[in-house]
Amino acid sequence: MDFEWNDAKRKAGAANDSDVPLEDRYQLLIDAVQDYAIFMLDPAGRVASWNSGARKIKGYSADEIIGRHFSLFYTPEDVAADKPGRELALATARGRAEDQGWRVRRNGSRFWADVTITAVYDPSGALLGFAKVTRDMTERVRLAELEHAIELSAQIQSTREDEQKRIARELHDDLGQQLTALKMGIAALEGQLTASNESPAALAATGDLQRQIDTMMASLRRIASNLRPPMLDDLGLTAALEWLADDFTHRYDAKTTVQVHVDDATLTESASTAIFRIVQEALTNVAKHAHANEVRIAISASTDTCTVRIEDDGRGAEIDGERKPRSFGLLGMRERARQLGGFVLIDSAPGAGFRIAAHIPLSAIQSDQARTR
Ligand SMILES: Nc1ncnc2c1ncn2[C@@H]1O[C@H](COP(=O)(O)OP(=O)(O)OP(=O)(O)O)[C@@H](O)[C@H]1O
Ligand SMILES: [Mg+2]
Known part of the structure; x- marks a missing residue:
């Protein structure tokens, strides 16, 4: 409670507390x-x-x-x-x-x-x-609602990741297997057509079909790996980031380097996913907005904090604190870092590149085994 006792006392014209009669004191107290x-x-x-x-x-x-x-x-x-x-x-x-x-x-x-x-x-x-x-109690109710919304958004995020992982697996295991079987069937047909030498046109058509299936398989791999980069599970965060950087260098002609000074085997699965997604969105932004020649991705750790930096030398942007209404990338990065107890700092100016630093407490991202090692 806020008591404005001295103000109230002044109103009562009293110099000392003892000059105020008891009844007035109660009134002053309530009024204060x-x-x-x-x-x-x-x-x-x-x-x-x-x-x-x-x-x-x-x-x-x-x-x-x-x-x-x-x-x-x-x-x-x-x-x-x-x-x-x-x-x-x-x-x-x-x-x-x-x-x-x-x-x-x-x-x-x-x-x-x-x-x-x-x-x-x-x-x-x-x-x-x-x-x-x-x-x-409005503020308290708002705070409780906010806490609830934050919890919900964390849940949605993790459900989304699980779902993406499941779809990626299904695409790979189910559709991928079927395409492989189809490709083998056509190869057998091609063998028969070659042996009989009866229909050169049909033989040429099987060649086209083979190429179409190869393109479909490449699309499938691309879609599946965007949903859930398989190397994140198979090879770990560092290799997945190197693959991402390599792909980016070739696709957008911007020299992209990765330096990881954290043992990625110690990171939890959700932390690896979050870091990967943060870098992925940062690179998408570089491709969309930066016109950069060089991008540097670095993950380092101090005694208690892991820092993920993505820096480009592109055309930068005005950082005015106002979010563009239809821009969700940076917001998503902040949300991912926040869910791990961390935060994101952004530094940029027109013509001066774009620098993102996500700071995440190590305690939130290291697996239990890693911590007890
Ligand atoms: N690497 C960058 N270089 C220059 N400007 C950038 C860079 N990254 C982000 N920006 C600026 O920050 C804005 C917000 O980025 P954010 O990722 O939140 O949204 P978006 O990329 O515009 O849209 P979305 O990510 O939702 O598809 C961008 O519109 C752009 O102006
Ligand atoms: Mg974006």
Whole structure:
């Protein structure tokens, strides 16, 4: 809670704490509370007192609100369902009513409120009214929603990787096998046609079919390895990155080098995938945006952090913190690093190349065996 005791004391015109009468002290205390709306309702539900927390949370000044019915704070749906009336009835019957729900500020905006209404009686047992304490929980609710969204996005990411891995395997094992069988069948046919020497046209056609199947197999391999680079499983991250860099050098005529100063055998599967995907997206960006002559990929480690750098000498870009609405590549990189407890720094300027550094805690990416070694 925020207490503005000194302000309140000044308002009461008191030089020392002891100059303030006890009753006024309570009033000052309640008025000084900023994080809670604390106020009284009369037995009919009209606002009878107001504190600065209430003004801050609900937006009304004391002059505007005192005397008005507290149903003003409820949403039209809740008013139609007589929620305010039911809460007062419950507080009267049980002494206290608690609720969490949407409430409405003076400006019409809604906030998520945690509300307690307590019935107040005089010594003879007559109902004096209700003490109402309201806390604005909107930020907490937003934080919980954000945490939930982050968890969900991690789950989606990993489900996606699993699914891609499965499709890649199916493509390779199922379709790949069938194409191989088809190719062998045509080769046998070709043998027969060559031996009989009866139909040169049919023989030429089998040659065309063979070439088409080769092209299909190459496409299949390319699609499957984009979904899940097989060398990542078979040979590890370093070899997979070298393959990626080689392919990039030849395809885009930009000299691409890889230096890995981490033992990739110690990395978890999800860490290898994340690093591979970060580099893959960075290279796609170089191809799309950079016009670079040289790209350097380097993975290094300090005592507790692994750093993945992808740097090009291309035309760079303005880094203004504003994300282009349809750009997801850098966002995806940040998300992958974040899921491993790390973060991504980007450094660039027009004409000055583009530098990406993903910093990831080693503890999050090393397998259990590696850590106990
Ligand atoms: N290597 C680079 N050189 C120059 N500019 C770059 C480079 N990488 C990224 N950028 C700039 O940063 C922007 C954002 O990149 P990001 O990868 O997020 O999106 P995108 O490549 O435009 O689209 P997407 O990745 O969603 O297909 C790019 O549009 C580009 O302007
Ligand atoms: Mg991109």
